[in-house]
Amino acid sequence: MFQQDQDIFNVLLGSVSEGVIIVDEEQKVVEVNASAQKMFGYTKDELIKQHLNLLIPKNYRAGHDSHFNNFMKAKQQRKMGHGRDVHGAHKDGSIFPVEAGLNPFSIYGKNYVMALVIDISIRKEQEQKIQELNAELEKKVLLRTQELSETIQQLEVENAKRVEAEEEAKTALKREQELNELKTKFLSLVSHEFKTPLSGILTSTMLLSKYKLTEQQQKRDKHIKTITDKVHYLNNILNDFLSIEKLQKGKVSYKFATFKVSKVVNEVVYNANMLLKDGQQINYPENIDGFSLYQDEKIMELALSNLVHNAIKYSSENTIIDIIITQDTTTTTFQVKDNGIGIPEKDQKNIFNRYFRAENALLTQGTGIGLNIVKDHLEHLHGTIAFESVENEGTIFTITIPNKAEL
Template sequence: IEGLNRELEKRIRERTAQLNDTIAELKELNKNYELEIQKKLEAENKMKETLRKEIELNELKTKFLSLVSHEFKTPLSGILTSVMLLEKYRLTEQQEKRDKHLKTITNKVHYLNNILNDFLSIERIDSGKLNYKFTTFNLSKIINEVVYNANMLLKSGQRIHIPQSVDEYILYQDEKILELALSNLIHNAIKYSPENTAIEIGVRQKGSHMIFTVKDKGIGIPEKDQKHIFNRYFRAENAINSQGTGIGLNIVKNHLENLGGTITFKSAENVGSVFKIDLPLDMNK
């Protein structure tokens, strides 16, 4: 009996060992199977993400081409009309009419140039090919240049108010980006404000940062559109009939954030808007 028991125990041990080996093999197979499934899922998700990005890119390209076609067609038509009319106004007493059409041509060319610059900025932002140049400059230089250029775009009776204190501030920043940001906000204020209204520029220091504000009494931004206002190509419902690409604020926001700054706003439809830029005074600190 003892011999039988020993033999039985031996067989049980052997079968148990075989069973354990089989379980280990099954676990390894299951592990490999799970890894294979995981790899397939990751590959599938990667393909889905690639497809999503491709669809998104195609949509952006379609929107871009439509935008370019629309935004270039109108000013080019205006330039062509003005050139044709200029040929008719040859008499000395018609100088005023010639000047009017020359101004139209100049404004349209500036507009087209700004659009091209915006598109180039987008390309550089998306590709990461940004090269910021920091210099020391007096704030009054930038403010005066921006306001001087903006004055040529003012509607009848519009005026720009600037603070007297701008000479006090010295910045170490990328002056081209600051000029771009302020120009964008002021041009928008002019475009979306009626005649005989004031656009107010505010400047103050807050610790190691400069705060800039641009306040207008324009059409404002509908509340439902405000959360999208910095999205690329977005146009507020009440601004669709005005010329514009919907990319200016997106570009400004990207640049300011790259420089450690922010842009925010408060707006009420048919009341006006206040945009605020918060930017470090000195990029060395």
């Protein structure tokens, strides 16, 4: 085949740095250059007339014949390994990556294929190192990102704690200010509410000593009643203060029992009749004889008394106070309606606050703690208290309480 110009051909093959392997249509090796011999570890004599499979790893031989036949039919130059890995088999059995360019040609009526083969082991090693470096870099970036994320989370947690601490400090400061205000109000309240009745008691006591004659008994009775009323008032104030302390410390223990609603109403109305102003009248609720409750009787009496007494206190002479009571299968509703001074709209939101007194009630004797105590007790008993009021027209207070206490 290559007898003519053999020397020139050998010089050309030897000068090519790539490995050159020429095979015939039967894939038999007809020529190799020195680079190919060195690359695969064979001598020229060991390769000539050998099948090309000798240089292909066993794992890659499947389907090779079909690819070769298709290539010979097409007779087009092609670069092998594009998009997939191509490997060669060394004489010692080792496998190495290659890149091959296939070039078909014909001489003297016979078809051949020249394969230009490059050992790309170093390139693959470099690519592997680059991949490893990239993977390591990605790992470091991921780690740094995670560390940064954790740092940000820690900062967010610390910031949240700082904000929470600031809020707690503000709340504590506000509570301290409110407490100081309450203390001031309390001292002022005690000073005023105790001083007035005590002065009345002292005056009546001094006057009693002057009425020694039998015919002066009516005057003595008048002052004795004044003393009694003032003592009762002071006693009620002290009881209210004790109730507040027990509620705050959670020392209130309720005594539940079944009782007639009419029993509580009778007791409240009887005591309230002694406080009525001239011409005032209490309208007794209708059709309540069949109503019963399983609750704390004393607390219900306290709540209803407070509302009725307030209605008397803040209503003028010749007015009517209505007590309305309804009951269904689960709850009982108490309503106390008056035609008194009412509660100014701007003060209504604070009416249940301790020691608070509406602007139009400041000149009327009172402590501003009764409604607060009633509300706390009712909430403990799963009840509610609400009101509707129009200044100078009157007020309706409504208590709703379960028929049976929830233990």
